[in-house]
Amino acid sequence: MIIVSSCLAGINCRYDGNNNLVPEIKELVLAGKAIPLCPEELGGLETPRTSCEIVRKGNQIFVISKEQLDCTAQFELGAQKVAEIAKTLNCKQAILKANSPSCGYGIIYDGSFTGKKIEGNGLTADKLAKQGVQIKNEINYKE
Numbered sequence: 001m002i003i004v005s006s007c008l009a010g011i012n013c014r015y016d017g018n019n020n021l022v023p024e025i026k027e028l029v030l031a032g033k034a035i036p037l038c039p040e041e042l043g044g045l046e047t048p049r050t051s052c053e054i055v056r057k058g059n060q061i062f063v064i065s066k067e068q069l070d071c072t073a074q075f076e077l078g079a080q081k082v083a084e085i086a087k088t089l090n091c092k093q094a095i096l097k098a099n100s101p102s103c104g105y106g107i108i109y110d111g112s113f114t115g116k117k118i119e120g121n122g123l124t125a126d127k128l129a130k131q132g133v134q135i136k137n138e139i140n141y142k143e
């Protein structure tokens with residue numbers, strides 16, 4: 001079983017109430033090969049919601065909204081829930097939305113809300129990778 005970001009399967013779970021549909025990824029779900037999960041909704045955040053980015057302060061990581069609300073706890077809870085589901089279903093692969101503070105892997109937005117990107121992982125992608133799940137995104141998942 002593959003975990004996919006729900007927004008890539010066409011589910012309207014994005015912060016702005018929209019999705020990031022990739023028809024072939026939705027097909028994986030419809031064929032029973034993938035399970036769609038949105039860590040931000042699983043962490044208790046509403047849709048639509050304020051957009052968030054990861055901010056580093058020393059060794060610590062926070063997830064802060066555009067309005068400077070600290071949403072770290074919800075992002076951590078969502079990551080924890082996705083990691084538990086991955087373990088329960090013995091998932092070894094995930095296709096996660098690039099750049100997201102939850103789902104991004106390798107590159108994320110830099111915390112300035114200006115569209116700039118830096119090296120780093122979203123909280124969920126990082127947790128999954130640390131438990132041995134191979135992470136791809138909507139651009140490189142066929143490689």
Ligand code: SF4
Pocket residue numbers: 005006007008013014015037038039040041097100102103
């Ligand atoms: Fe998509 Fe992940 Fe953001 Fe949910 S948390 S909207 S699945 S990128």
